[in-house]
Amino acid sequence: MQRFTCAVCSAPLFFENSRCLACGTQLGFHRGERTLAPLDDDGVYRDLEGRSLRRCVNLKLSGCTWLVREEGDECFSCTLTRTRPDDHDTTGLAQFLDAERSKRHLVYELDVLGLPIEDRDRNPERGLAFDLLSSVEEKVVIGHQNGLITIDLAETVDSHREKMRARLDEPYRTMLGHFRHETGHYFEGTLVFSDPDLTERARSIFGDDRASYQDALKRHYAEGAPEDWRREHISTYATMHPYEDFAETFAHYLHICDTVDTALHYGLAEGPGPNSSEDFGDVVRETWIPLSVALNQVNRSMGANDLYPFVLPPSVIAKLDFVHKLRVRVGEPVAGPPA
Ligand SMILES: [Zn+2]
Ligand SMILES: [Zn+2]
Numbered sequence: 367m368q369r370f371t372c373a374v375c376s377a378p379l380f381f382e383n384s385r386c387l388a389c390g391t392q393l394g395f396h397r398g399e400r401t402l403a404p405l406d407d408d409g410v411y412r413d414l415e416g417r418s419l420r421r422c423v424n425l426k427l428s429g430c431t432w433l434v435r436e437e438g439d440e441c442f443s444c445t446l447t448r449t450r451p452d453d454h455d456t457t458g459l460a461q462f463l464d465a466e467r468s469k470r471h472l473v474y475e476l477d478v479l480g481l482p483i484e485d486r487d488r489n490p491e492r493g494l495a496f497d498l499l500s501s502v503e504e505k506v507v508i509g510h511q512n513g514l515i516t517i518d519l520a521e522t523v524d525s526h527r528e529k530m531r532a533r534l535d536e537p538y539r540t541m542l543g544h545f546r547h548e549t550g551h552y553f554e555g556t557l558v559f560s561d562p563d564l565t566e567r568a569r570s571i572f573g574d575d576r577a578s579y580q581d582a583l584k585r586h587y588a589e590g591a592p593e594d595w596r597r598e599h600i601s602t603y604a605t606m607h608p609y610e611d612f613a614e615t616f617a618h619y620l621h622i623c624d625t626v627d628t629a630l631h632y633g634l635a636e637g638p639g640p641n642s643s644e645d646f647g648d649v650v651r652e653t654w655i656p657l658s659v660a661l662n663q664v665n666r667s668m669g670a671n672d673l674y675p676f677v678l679p680p681s682v683i684a685k686l687d688f689v690h691k692l693r694v695r696v697g698e699p700v701a702g703p704p705a
């Protein structure tokens with residue numbers, strides 16, 4: 367994540383800010399310019415191309431500050447949400463606000479990396495969309511199918527998520543992590559399985575995705591991961607099926623790119639970033655490993671759990687490099703209209 371500053375008073379700003387805390391200026395996020403733009407007294411920002419923009423209609427509902435063309439419009443990130451809690455579901459709506467914050471972070475990062483998102487307007491069958499459902503009254507299974515991602519909003523509640531994390535013996539579980547993992551399934555569909563050569567190459571790296579998913583699921587929950595899973599996988603869940611191995615790898619690719627990017631912006635790291643090396647192994651070895659080791663120690667100094675409780679063996683670095691090359695192949699950072 368980049369560093370933002372107030373265009374009026376130069377105070378530091380953060381991606382989530384709707385107002386500069388130093389000078390009070392109201393702000394809106396411009397997706398194309400990638401700035402927190404200052405709004406005038408009418409709530410309008412005139413952008414570099416002379417368009418008058420205002421904030422997304424969901425500012426109150428989900429804290430969304432993204433700019434749109436017409437009053438009452440939803441921004442691109444918000445339109446990706448197909449289902450949200452009802453207006454009378456106050457618990458669900460509070461959780462929805464947290465989940466939407468993570469989703470905007472995800473969309474921002476996909477834009478920075480140039481990973482193309484097709485929504486359901488452009489591709490009704492397989493475009494990206496989100497059902498953000500509260501499991502208070504119904505069972506919700508987090509997952510992905512043909513571009514449609516289902517998220518259990520209960521995962522925004524720390525006590526619930528921590529209980530699930532402990533039960534599943536995971537070292538890391540966050541809402542942003544869920545979004546990253548599930549979009550990994552979407553991008554494997556759009557970027558890998560649309561190309562026979564890449565599909566073959568993915569099968570040689572992650573395993574044959576034609577293996578029965580139901581059998582894999584049953585086996586995983588009955589027997590757990592193989593003893594030596596650390597040699598070739600980033601997590602126990604990644605051992606379940608080649609689909610999950612790709613999605614876990616993709617999530618880690620986004621974890622690493624975003625964290626390295628943030629550290630470089632704040633002067634906390636040295637070395638190649640996600641956009642300055644063709645070989646992702648260089649980014650991992652020269653920037654990410656020294657940085658994550660230091661950040662783990664920083665967390666231990668605060669009595670907190672390791673920031674990155676994972677080990678990256680050579681075979682996992684090769685998987686990350688596969689995702690990196692896929693991304694570089696299609697990647698063109700988004701610029702232009704905000705909505
Ligand atoms: Zn300011
Ligand atoms: Zn919005």
Ligand SMILES: [Zn+2]
Nearest residue numbers: 547551610613
């Ligand atoms: Zn998955």
